[in-house]
Amino acid sequence: MSEKGKVVTPAAPGLINKEDIPQVLPILPLRNSVFFPGGVLPLAVGRQKTIALIKDAVRDDQVIGVVTQRKAEEEDPGAADLHSMGTVARIVKLLKMGEDNYSLVVQGLARFRVNELVQEHPYLKARIEAIEDKTPTDHVVESITHPGHLADLIAANVDVPIEEKQQVLETVDLKDRMKLVLELLNRKREILKLSSKIDSQVKGEMSKTQREYYLRQQLKAIKEELGELGEEEEELDELGERIKKLGLPPDVEKVANKELNRLKSIPTASSEYTVARTYLEWIADLPWTKKTEDNLDVENARQVLDKDHYSLEKVKKRILEY
Structure with a gap:
């Protein structure tokens, strides 16, 4: 089972009573994602075991258990390949896309803990324990409407590793869960700030260099039209002609032309200009083809x-x- 697309929409908590959750649930292994109560998720199904599971679930109108795999590449996961905490879910939509290809939409209802697997064929079934949120007597938590659902909604949509999302799912205490989600958000915020800063610096440097090169080319064209091409520009053009007539080896000619183009964009007052020009003149003075x-x-x-x-x-x- 793989995540087809992330669509998490707010839903009212308490979508199912604890006593209405069966003690044994068919288990649908989920790859590359963590599914939270209150969320709605479209999934693509291709494994034979999963197809058999959803057919029975739709026929009998029963809820299922969605549990994240520890390793996404595992094709036939067993008890050791699944996390211990999952989400009770209801199949709200099922479409047959091909002979062995189904698309479905599931809605998360509640947390549960896997106690033991009781069946492996034709699909997994497990004896489970329904888990309710532990609500602390804290005025901060009490001041938030549906704090558990809010934390789950944020965790489902924030871009963090699967292991960290699973940790949020397994945190039953609401205060601890909200602290954990807040830490994830703060860390993600700092990463985004740093990435934005680096991007701005890189773009700023590129824009500055491109702008200088463009202006220098314009200035050169204007001077040529006015017959006022500076002595430095004329000397660089002459140096380029000398290098072209030397008959340099291909790799040397490539380096020389690259350095000459760079030299034309460097201000003459720069110390780097003197170094680059001396290097090119040294190349031009060597007897490359004379014996x-x-x-x-x-x-x-x-x-x-x-x-x-x-x-x-x-x-x-x-x-x-x-």
């Missing part, structure tokens, strides 16, 4: 060293030995 023939005549090398350098006999000796 000379090696002269390995040691005697000729000695004559050249003696002619160009006075004394330094030890140094020249070491050079010739090398």
Whole structure:
């Protein structure tokens, strides 16, 4: 059983009396979601056991138990694969979508605890204990209309891990449940604030960089039209032409062009501008395609060293030995 779409609508608490809940319920395992009392949830059904369960439940007009699986990938869950607390539910709508595919809508009625499984085939059945909320004598809790339902409604819709939602479902004391939900909301609020701050900073930096680049391109076009293209722009264009004519290896040419495009967007007063330009000029000055023939005549090398350098006999000796 998988969650088809999250539709949780407020419903009045006390939808079923404790004495009207059977002691044995058919159990519908739920993947990737936690179902709360007072909620309405559409589900897609494809497992054979679940199809047999809903057919019997609709035929006999009986309530069922919805329990979240511990591991969503488990195809045939047993007692150890299910949480101990679930929700009594009524099937309010059933549609046949295909031969082995059904869509249904269930309404949560009350909490229950699984005591033991009494049947595994053709579907799971368990002996259960209906659980009622523990209402503390607290003026804060008493001042809220239906506090348990409010906490369940918030927990069902807040984006937190399944384990934390299950913890809310298993918290029977209303005051403790409301504290737990408040902690979840505060933590989610801080996460959203931090995400929003980071997004704003990233967008601000991107917008600033894009705006500067766009304005510089406009300024360059205007100067070209007026015949006032600055000396720096002309020199960068010349540098680009030099790099293009060097016949660089593909990987080196890619890096050089990337650095040149970046250089055009950097203010000339920036220290980074000087570093980038020096790097590109160094690339342009290297003899990438020029070659000379090696002269390995040691005697000729000695004559050249003696002619160009006075004394330094030890140094020249070491050079010739090398």
